[in-house]
Amino acid sequence: MTTHDSSSGLDSSSMDDQPSTKRTVSLDPEPEPGPGGEAWVDNFNRSFRQVQAVLDRNRALIQQVNDNHQSRIPANMVKNVALIQEINGNISKVVSLYSDLSSDFSSVFRIKDGDDDKPN
Secondary structure (H helix, E strand, C coil): CCEEECCCCCCHHHHCCCCCCCCEEECCCCCCCCCCCCHHHHHHHHHHHHHHHHHHHHHHHHHHHHHHHHHCCHHHHHHHHHHHHHHHHHHHHHHHHHHHHHHHHHHHHHHHHHHHHCCC
């Protein structure tokens, strides 16, 4: 199993008096057996790929905006208006996708917690 240390990465010597908040998160989710056990993993992967595609598009748009700005050509500056509007719309898409991911993630754990409460 692959794990990831989600602590802040700050030097622990600067926080000697504070309790540790180190957590370990599995990066290799093992799907639950039964109906829908693997579906949530597929949904998360699909959503993260969508987010990454939008972020990659924004990276390209930002580079184009920078190039246009550095050229100081008036027509390129006008093009930047539309490019920045697209970037803004893409940011809204990313927020929406992360919101959906958060809801889906919470739902998976609510369902899982509900299953744990059932007597054997």
